Amino acid sequence: DRQNDTPVGRFQNYLRINTAHPNPNYAAPVAFLTAIAQTLNLQIQTLHFTPSKSKPLLLLTWPGSHPSLPSLLLNSHLDSVPAEPDKWTHPPFSAHRTPEGLIFARGAQDDKCIAIQYLEAIRNLKAANFTPIRTVHVSLVPDEEIGGLDGAAKFAASKQFHDLNVGFMLDEGQANPGDEFRVFYADRTPWNLIVKAQGTPGHGSRLYDNGAMENLMKSVEVMTRFREVQFDEVKAGNAAISEVISVNPVYLKSGIPSGDGFVMNMQPSEAEAGFNIRIPPTADPELLRKRIAEEWAPASWNLTYQLLEQGPTRDFMGRPLATATDDSNPWWSVFKQAIESAGGKLAKPEILTSTTDARYMRQQGIPALGFSPMTNTPILLHDHNEHELIMNIFSRLQHLFFSQHLKDTIFLKGIKVYESLISALSSFEQRSQ
Ligand code: MET
Ligand SMILES: [Zn+2]
Numbered sequence: 001d002r003q004n005d006t007p008v009g010r011f012q013n014y015l016r017i018n019t020a021h022p023n024p025n026y027a028a029p030v031a032f033l034t035a036i037a038q039t040l041n042l043q044i045q046t047l048h049f050t051p052s053k054s055k056p057l058l059l060l061t062w063p064g065s066h067p068s069l070p071s072l073l074l075n076s077h078l079d080s081v082p083a084e085p086d087k088w089t090h091p092p093f094s095a096h097r098t099p100e101g102l103i104f105a106r107g108a109q110d111d112k113c114i115a116i117q118y119l120e121a122i123r124n125l126k127a128a129n130f131t132p133i134r135t136v137h138v139s140l141v142p143d144e145e146i147g148g149l150d151g152a153a154k155f156a157a158s159k160q161f162h163d164l165n166v167g168f169m170l171d172e173g174q175a176n177p178g179d180e181f182r183v184f185y186a187d188r189t190p191w192n193l194i195v196k197a198q199g200t201p202g203h204g205s206r207l208y209d210n211g212a213m214e215n216l217m218k219s220v221e222v223m224t225r226f227r228e229v230q231f232d233e234v235k236a237g238n239a240a241i242s243e244v245i246s247v248n249p250v251y252l253k254s255g256i257p258s259g260d261g262f263v264m265n266m267q268p269s270e271a272e273a274g275f276n277i278r279i280p281p282t283a284d285p286e287l288l289r290k291r292i293a294e295e296w297a298p299a300s301w302n303l304t305y306q307l308l309e310q311g312p313t314r315d316f317m318g319r320p321l322a323t324a325t326d327d328s329n330p331w332w333s334v335f336k337q338a339i340e341s342a343g344g345k346l347a348k349p350e351i352l353t354s355t356t357d358a359r360y361m362r363q364q365g366i367p368a369l370g371f372s373p374m375t376n377t378p379i380l381l382h383d384h385n386e387h388e389l390i391m392n393i394f395s396r397l398q399h400l401f402f403s404q405h406l407k408d409t410i411f412l413k414g415i416k417v418y419e420s421l422i423s424a425l426s427s428f429e430q431r432s433q
């Protein structure tokens with residue numbers, strides 16, 4: 001119907017497909033986006049990087065007039081983090097639109113908005129008879145929220161990807177409560193660290209050395225001190241959060257279960273803690289590995305550890321994963337001009353506090369920027385009541401009362417920004433890149 005046959009209608013319908021972990025439905029969004037791509041006359045491929053074929057990657061292509069030039073890649077992930085429906089004002093997969101034009105849904109900001117914006121921008125450019133010089137690809141990838149190992153990681157390492165000859169990539173960014181567009185030239189790489197302690201068990205009343213709890217607590221204390229030193233740099237204004245190493249405990253596990261509680265008069269022989277670590281490109285990963293082995297989880301305290309590095313920290317040449325935002329990167333000035341010609345103002349380029357799939361493309365040496373067209377919007381990714389917002393004072397006041405959404409005017413303006421970006425970046429002719 002007519003309501004559905006609009007950019008906002010398509011956005012809402014996409015949001016109504018539940019692609020939240022731990023069991024994202026990938027078949028439905030692939031079918032949905034394929035149908036849109038057919039109406040746009042794009043080339044459509046569904047790639048699989050797992051034997052079960054349960055994690056499809058949809059690759060859409062708009063061939064350029066000079067297909068031998070390096071191409072432009074626009075990326076968005078299909079999956080989202082889970083939602084706790086009880087804590088939302090509107091059900092997280094209803095894509096409810098308030099009278100003020102706020103759309104509530106898990107994935108509204110992270111990052112289903114950009115998938116639809118890419119496709120609507122292409123629709124408008126095609127309607128205006130624009131022909132790209134460079135080929136434009138849109139990748140809709142699975143599993144970003146769980147590390148991308150069966151998604152972007154395998155895609156970026158594949159022959160299919162290599163054959164795309166990608167020259168530049170745009171990926172997701174983060175909303176800005178202010179009115180500048182945020183752009184990200186690097187991510188922090190996530191490491192998951194599990195520290196396991198063993199120790200002497202015994203009666204709950206005894207005082208002795210080398211208990212599992214004591215050994216684990218020593219580790220937690222050392223890591224907490226490291227965390228404080230990093231955080232103090234941020235608090236003192238010497239660094240942004242994204243420029244330091246963060247180490248946050250995410251679970252603690254020990255004790256001898258009894259009924260719905262624990263045995264209280266026994267000291268356990270095993271204890272475990274999990275940490276989420278994020279490493280900026282400026283940090284030395286080797287130094288951190290050494291620190292973990294020698295200071296955080298030394299064998300001399302009866303500690304062992306598992307370190308899962310979720311993706312690279314260095315590119316294929318051993319360089320930090322950061323995209324240049326100066327004249328050494330010819331794509332940068334084209335990007336910047338495209339934002340300006342759409343009437344936007346760019347914020348100072350930042351490192352992203354969190355992580356995106358762009359790290360896998362940067363690893364291949366491809367310049368990649370994280371970008372968000374969400375200005376004047378509260379940062380609600382992974383939060384309850386994710387949404388988009390308007391710019392006038394009346395709406396800002398309204399926002400005080402309806403603080404959880406993606407305002408459709410911001411969403412529609414975002415389509416215009418992507419039209420400007422796609423047309424400029426795909427028309428950029430310099431051959432050396
Ligand atoms: C665990 S890989 C990254 C997943 C998600 N984008 C995050 O930053 O947490
Ligand atoms: Zn995301």
Ligand SMILES: [Zn+2]
Binds near residue numbers: 081110145381382
């Ligand atoms: Zn996310």
